[in-house]
Amino acid sequence: MRDRLRNVLAGVLEVRPEEICADMSAEDVAGWDSLRQLEVMLALELEYGVRIPADAMLELQSVPAIEEFLTEHGAG
């Protein structure tokens, strides 16, 4: 997984970047609740300059899903 994404997730979820692994999803992280989900999405938009539609904001709840979205949208 790219360091850039790792750092964004770690910053919002208040964990160390090493704790973010490639197949992680919201259920695996204690603090990754619905509020954090929105904050993760806003942080990704700022970092990658993408616009995430409302439905995707709810669905992108794992590292693989986020990576796929970013690749599809030509970011990162």
Add this chain to the structure above:
Amino acid sequence: MSRLPTAEEIAGRRRQGLELTRVERPEATALHVLATFNLDLLPPFLTEAFDRVGRSVRPRAGAFGQLTQEILDPASRLYAEPPDEVLIVPAAEDLLEPLFSRPPSQLGPDEAEALVEERLAELRGLVETVLERLPAASCYVVALGATEGPHPHVLDPLAPERRQVELDRFMRGVRELRSLGPRTVVIDWDWHMRSFGWDAVRDERLWYLGRMRLNPTGCAALAELVARHAAAYRGQARKVLALDLDGTVWGGIVGEAGLGGIEVGEDGVGLAFQDFQRELVKLQETGVLLVVCSKNNPADALEVFERHAGMVLRREHLAAERINWQDKATNLRDLAVELNLGLDSFVFLDDNPIERTWISQACPEVLVPELPDDAAERPAFLRAASWFERIEATAADRGRSASYREQRERRQFERTSTSFEDFLSSLEQEAIIDPVHEGSLSRAAQLCQRTNQFNLTTRRHTVAELESMSSDPDHDLFTLTVRDRFGDNGITGIAILRYAGELAEIETLLMSCRILGRKLEDAFLAFLARRAADRGASVLEGTFVRTAKNAQVETFYPDHGFERAEDGVYRLTLTQGAVESPASIMVTVPANA
């Protein structure tokens, strides 16, 4: 608020806020947030914004949409650990929902108006309940305003579909909550956000997914606004604005260009300087002391004040002047002595970056803002600055400059009197002592926050604390108002007596430096001794709590006949005339005291 934070600033503030939350901060006080919508993004921004104004808070967001329940239920989280501050954020769209969902055919103007009045009365009742159940807390109510009316396609502002009349009435009602007393502070978001608009601070997706009406930018802006109000509420504002002249108050250098060569007037950049002066005069009118600290030939500079037609700033607006070729740090220290204020009350404005750097180094207590290079930006810069913000301008604020002028006249008069006793009696001083009441609470708190030198215990009581003490029968709170032949000094002294059986303790005794050296402290203390005896006390007790600035009152109690006990407390046995009131001062006390 003139500028929204950038994306990087927002991310940085959030991070900083979360970091502060993780460290142990025993001094942090609780700030409870109650909103009609989801404000879970707000707390880290509040922590950070308060930190920037020198306050340590632990914000906690109440369950959103449960504003009413949390306030009414005595067992709710709001009261479990009583917060020092409560932030109430009611959105018009939530409180007036029928106005947005029902067309005028179903809800006519009369019914709409009745609904607004009803919801306003409810909101008022809720704030009253908070004030009553949390007698020491202050309550900040945000006048949020609606993003837009229900029918933006109908353009006439008075068309019933737009509901603009009702929404305006609602906003006025929220603003009027200020009348609930000094512990209620209205934060007018609706007004402050005019410069950036709703589009920058909301995100439709966050509304649909999380019932959030403010995006992170909005939360950062709101947090900053709340912190600024909280700082102003606690009287943290600076008091003195020290001004350079050439290039700052007017354009150009008068010593070189001459009276006709400087820029200040009705046109072009000259108008920017003139507008800057207008802002200075406005600050002066709300109690900021303007002083000049500049390197000029005094005659050149004074000629501009006296003869230049473009000048809006006049010499009578200035509380003091230092126009010479001395180093400006020395001049500022001199001005501080003359005004009897600490350098930490000063803001210094100079267009010359070298002078600014020098003052920052030589006088680190002085606030030295970066004045914009472009004079055209400066009036707006001064308007947006928060150094002098206060919740309201008290009568004392408005008259402050005048009283410094009167002070100068008194000094002149003192020099012409033959003896000091003579001088005192010819001053025709009157000391008016009153119990603290609603009208004097905010001035009393202001003095508690600001008085450093003649202050025996330096307890920084807030309005809320004073209010709760004044309703407690074991406390007496008094203000001292001083008048003399030169004018009215307003409320310049505060004393708090606490009774416990035979004992009366002077919890607080402070006086503004302006009135010292005129035996008014003797008259005030004599009154306190009499009052304590009347309340049945036989011993009057006082303590001296040392700070960096109150050395001048170290021997106040022993000088007035108090004995120092082993525990360091000073005690005076209350007999007839234990403290003598000076004959030269006429003392007026309230009928019931």
